[in-house]
Amino acid sequence: MNEDLxxxxxxxxxxxxxxxxxxxKKLQAPDTLKEAMFYSLNAGGKRIRPALLxxxxxxxxxxxxxxxxxxxxxEMIHTYSLIHDDLPAMDDDDLxxxxxTNHKVFGEALAxxxxxxxxxxxxxxxxxxxxxxxxxxxxxxxxxxxxxxSGPEGMVGGQVADMEGENQSLTLxxxxxIHHHKTGDLLTVAIIAGAIIAGASKxxxxxxRQFAKELGLMxxxxxxxxxxxxxxxxxxxxxxxDDGNNKSTYPNLLGLDGAKNKLxxxxxxxxxxxxxxxxxxxxxxxxxxxxxxxxx
Amino acid sequence: MNEDLxxxxxxxxxxxxxxxxxxxKKLQAPDTLKEAMFYSLNAGGKRIRPALLxxxxxxxxxxxxxxxxxxxxxEMIHTYSLIHDDLPAMDDDDLxxxxxTNHKVFGEALAxxxxxxxxxxxxxxxxxxxxxxxxxxxxxxxxxxxxxxSGPEGMVGGQVADMEGENQSLTLxxxxxIHHHKTGDLLTVAIIAGAIIAGASKxxxxxxRQFAKELGLMxxxxxxxxxxxxxxxxxxxxxxxDDGNNKSTYPNLLGLDGAKNKLxxxxxxxxxxxxxxxxxxxxxxxxxxxxxxxxx
Numbered sequence: 001m002n003e004d005l006x007x008x009x010x011x012x013x014x015x016x017x018x019x020x021x022x023x024x025k026k027l028q029a030p031d032t033l034k035e036a037m038f039y040s041l042n043a044g045g046k047r048i049r050p051a052l053l054x055x056x057x058x059x060x061x062x063x064x065x066x067x068x069x070x071x072x073x074x075e076m077i078h079t080y081s082l083i084h085d086d087l088p089a090m091d092d093d094d095l096x097x098x099x100x101t102n103h104k105v106f107g108e109a110l111a112x113x114x115x116x117x118x119x120x121x122x123x124x125x126x127x128x129x130x131x132x133x134x135x136x137x138x139x140x141x142x143x144x145x146x147x148x149x150s151g152p153e154g155m156v157g158g159q160v161a162d163m164e165g166e167n168q169s170l171t172l173x174x175x176x177x178i179h180h181h182k183t184g185d186l187l188t189v190a191i192i193a194g195a196i197i198a199g200a201s202k203x204x205x206x207x208x209r210q211f212a213k214e215l216g217l218m219x220x221x222x223x224x225x226x227x228x229x230x231x232x233x234x235x236x237x238x239x240x241x242d243d244g245n246n247k248s249t250y251p252n253l254l255g256l257d258g259a260k261n262k263l264x265x266x267x268x269x270x271x272x273x274x275x276x277x278x279x280x281x282x283x284x285x286x287x288x289x290x291x292x293x294x295x296x
Numbered sequence: 297m298n299e300d301l302x303x304x305x306x307x308x309x310x311x312x313x314x315x316x317x318x319x320x321k322k323l324q325a326p327d328t329l330k331e332a333m334f335y336s337l338n339a340g341g342k343r344i345r346p347a348l349l350x351x352x353x354x355x356x357x358x359x360x361x362x363x364x365x366x367x368x369x370x371e372m373i374h375t376y377s378l379i380h381d382d383l384p385a386m387d388d389d390d391l392x393x394x395x396x397t398n399h400k401v402f403g404e405a406l407a408x409x410x411x412x413x414x415x416x417x418x419x420x421x422x423x424x425x426x427x428x429x430x431x432x433x434x435x436x437x438x439x440x441x442x443x444x445x446s447g448p449e450g451m452v453g454g455q456v457a458d459m460e461g462e463n464q465s466l467t468l469x470x471x472x473x474i475h476h477h478k479t480g481d482l483l484t485v486a487i488i489a490g491a492i493i494a495g496a497s498k499x500x501x502x503x504x505r506q507f508a509k510e511l512g513l514m515x516x517x518x519x520x521x522x523x524x525x526x527x528x529x530x531x532x533x534x535x536x537x538d539d540g541n542n543k544s545t546y547p548n549l550l551g552l553d554g555a556k557n558k559l560x561x562x563x564x565x566x567x568x569x570x571x572x573x574x575x576x577x578x579x580x581x582x583x584x585x586x587x588x589x590x591x592x
Contacts, residue, residue: 089404108385
């Protein structure tokens with residue numbers, strides 16, 4: 001990774017990890033619930049969604065701190081989805097990022113409720129944002145975008161389609177649908193939210209939405225490629241682990257070279273959309289390169 | 297029940313049950329997810345939260361239809377909470393209102409996701425409300441009130457406190473905390489939301505909030521009393537069923553007469569708060585009487 005980008009991402013990660021506990025500490029709620037919510041929020045990860053949001057705010061020349069609350073709200077949504085995904089009825093995972101999953105520590109009932117609480121609270125956090133001249137209309141738009149991206153037409157819909165597609169061979173269209181919604185929509189909304197907070201024009205927002213969709217697909221295709229050719233130690237999970245449960249992947253559908261071509265195609269599209277947006281493009285371009293070239 | 301009130305409530309119930317499917321049908325989401333969401337939304341029930349909201353809108357002299365979307369949003373939150381409560385990891389119930397629970401029909405994974413989807417979608421529905429002169433500020437306030445009432449400081453917090461209080465003897469304060477949050481907050485927000493939609497003043501909203509809190513406690517105390525002295529056939533569950541799992545109840549803590557006195561106390565307070573509000577009081581007063589005097 002570009003050294004400047006790496007430094008920038010590390011700083012954002014530290015800042016977001018300073019902000020997240022503030023939102024939980026102020027809650028008047030049973031301590032165990034707050035602990036369960038905080039345990040998963042605090043479990044690390046790349047903080048890629050907050051980074052995308054804050055990078056977008058910065059690229060429009062606005063102060064990073066204008067994006068903090070919204071970045072926390074999106075990270076709460078992402079975290080709730082991981083807690084629920086890990087449940088025995090879903091993926092039944094005991095470990096996440098090397099730590100016991102939420103239900104392993106707090107029990108299934110509390111894990112379900114901690115997820116529900118994070119999901120619900122994220123919307124309250126947005127209503128309370130105090131940022132520059134952000135209007136009620138803009139906050140409402142942030143809520144609408146986040147709810148759509150994470151609800152039945154977004155992340156939850158993608159998750160259901162993914163479950164239904166297990167152990168079936170999917171077409172490329174079906175695979176794209178799943179990735180767009182299961183992971184892409186929340187990445188997209190991070191960028192869109194940054195643009196809304198920065199007061200971007202409708203046309204800039206439209207182009208960024210297309211850019212983000214391409215970036216999301218790139219992210220997933222690269223994941224699939226790394227899964228085939230990556231080094232187990234570098235990516236931290238068994239190579240080919242997605243093969244095990246018969247998942248459709250880009251390399252399975254298109255071959256490894258075909259998947260790499262697809263990645264380049266989407267990268268070109270992403271760059272084109274980004275070039276139409278009226279902002280400093282260097283940071284988002286560096287992120288795009290990183291997504292395509294990362295080795296883990 | 298007063299015959300006028302009964303007719304009115306029946307009409308509202310029918311109208312809400314006409315409105316709810318509209319919101320689900322328009323979703324672009326996997327069919328199974330839509331089916332699972334709709335199954336529980338459509339499972340009947342008293343629709344008490346929509347009725348409280350619409351009764352409040354009407355009492356301020358505004359058209360009932362101004363409250364339809366918000367009533368549906370609140371019913372979605374209530375329904376998601378029932379789906380998650382019924383899960384094996386929670387109350388492990390096979391039946392609700394005489395029908396198989398969501399996870400019995402669709403499986404646990406889809407039931408969890410259908411709940412998540414209803415919860416998330418409810419906020420999107422509010423952002424899209426097109427009602428009279430409702431401003432963005434008012435919609436934002438509706439979202440804030442609903443998120444707080446149903447999140448960690450509200451319903452979910454109450455649910456956690458209730459779980460932790462099981463098989464323990466609680467003080468009256470602890471019992472009140474649980475009821476306020478587990479069930480009271482969502483009843484309260486229904487009334488508050490009706491007032492916001494009707495453009496009520498801050499002072500009217502404050503008084504209605506106190507009124508609603510008293511009404512919520514009355515509802516719970518009456519439930520506890522009916523559970524002791526009710527007729528099994530009338531209330532539709534085994535008499536004393538809350539005794540079985542050692543729950544603290546008002547009659548257990550205060551005796552049956554003590555609980556009845558408490559009910560009268562709260563009714564008096566409710567009436568006092570209501571009398572301070574600048575609206576036609578007849579409908580909400582009739583509802584208050586009904587809550588205190590109902591036999592099931």
